[in-house]
Structures are given as structure tokens and as C-alpha cells.
Amino acid sequence: MSQYDEAKKRVALEALKYIKSDAVIGVGTGSTVNALIDVLPQVASRCQAFVASSKVTAERLKQVGCLVDSPNQHAFVDVYFDGADECDPHGRLIKGGGGAMTGERIVASMAKQFICLVDHSKLVPRLGRFPVAVEVLSMARSQVARSLLALGGDPVYRENFKTDHGNDVLDVYGLPLTDPVRIADTIERLIGVVGHGLFVDLKPAFTLVAYEDRVQTLSY
């Protein structure tokens, strides 16, 4: 196992400590979350249910023997675990590298507690080096792209990719993110936008950060 994978396993094992008996667990998407899924069988028998943020996560959960419910079967999830592409000092995140941001936003919005799991390379002083993924209805892609250009971003169509919901993704580079809440709000209002990867409203309660030899907890 590489040092990188060991760090992910370490943060995954730390995350297990936050799973209480009979809890409904929301599960995000990505390689860090996959490390959590690998160790979930250690606690799965005392969990009530698992709610997945994406098809790929649902499949992985089933492979390790976890029962997967639809978000529609629950009013809330007790705790939601997910990774991130960038995490700033306020716990604001850029997500969506895997294109699952809309499902991730849905399950995060149901969470009593959101815990972010990252390795230390994801910590940034300010958001913006990683592109902001925007999920759009196909017929609105060009119109939304023009609006994103007007906002100061450089939208790039993610080719040969469809989301779980059959939509397109624009990866937006260079957005001016000095006020990310305003930008997120503006993106949400564009007609045809289904979701985006700027998690500035749905922030984690804390982030577990994997280093080579330890796990750090960053609370906000």
C-alpha cells in the first residue's frame, strides 16, 4: 500500500469513531470515501442504513455488504462523510472532481453532521485553483457557459462524461472567488444549472486531515 493510500486508510479509520449505533450514514464519492467504504464493514451491523451520493458509491457499498437506501427513504442522515478537491481555512470546499456534486449536495443537505475527509494536499489558503464543476442540462450548456464567462470564469465542457442524472458538466477555471457565497448564489440562479461543486453553504462541521503519520481535526 502506498503512503498515500495508507493516509487515506488512517483518516477512514478515524472517521469510524463518529458513527453511532443505529445511525443513518450518508456516503459521498471519491477515492477517500472509497477508503472509508473499505472499512465500513467493521461497523455496518450497528448502522441503520446507508444513503449514497452517487451510483458508483451505491455499488461499492453493496459490494462490501452494506444496505443502500434512496435519499427519499429518509428525512435526514445522522452523519455525512465526503471528500473534497479543495478545503479552505473556513471549511469551504470545492468538490465535483468526480462529477457527483449534485448527489453530494443532496445528501449533505440532509445531514445533521457533515464530516469532510481529505489528505493534507487538499488544504488551500483560498479556493480557486481547482475548477468549479457545474452540472447543467444539455440544452442549456452553451447559454450557461456564456453566463459563466461573464462572471469571469473559463468554462470547459467535460467531454465524454454524463452525470448520474444524464446531464453535462462544465469545469469552470479562474472564477473570481473572493466572495464564494455570492458566486455560488449567482451560479445557482442560472437557468439550466442543476448543481455545482462550490460547498460554501453546506460546510462540514469539521475536517479530518490525513498526514503521513497522523490525522488532524480542523473544526470551524
Ligand code: 5RP
Ligand atoms: C466527487 C468529489 C470528491 O469528493 C472529490 O473529487 C475528492 O475526491 P478524492 O477523495 O478522490 O480526492 O467531489 O464528485
